[in-house]
Amino acid sequence: MALTKSDIVARVHELGFTKKKSVDIIESLLEIMKSTLEQGDDILISGFGKFCVKQKNKRRGRNPATGSDLILRERKVVTFKCSGKLRNKINGAP
DSSP, rough: OOOOHHHHHHHHHHHHHHHHHHHHHHHHHHHHHHHHHHTOEEEETTTTTTEEEEEEEEEEEEOOTTTOOOEEOEEEEEEEEOOHHHHHHHHTTT
């Protein structure tokens, strides 16, 4: 089961913030992250991981429905690389 934005808001609310303040905190955090990535900058959260904006070049692709070849345009994608601490925690390593 996925952790949703409303789940995160509920957990912040449990810390003693009002529901409205919890929503504002999470919305502000997400807006900061979106605007940072939109500018092409990376986001590093120590102990969690790094969100990176990568440039993808134009390349050949295929339409899976028709099988016809096409050219995929240049684009930017966001990648995530988890930190060693998070990876160890996920894998149960000491």
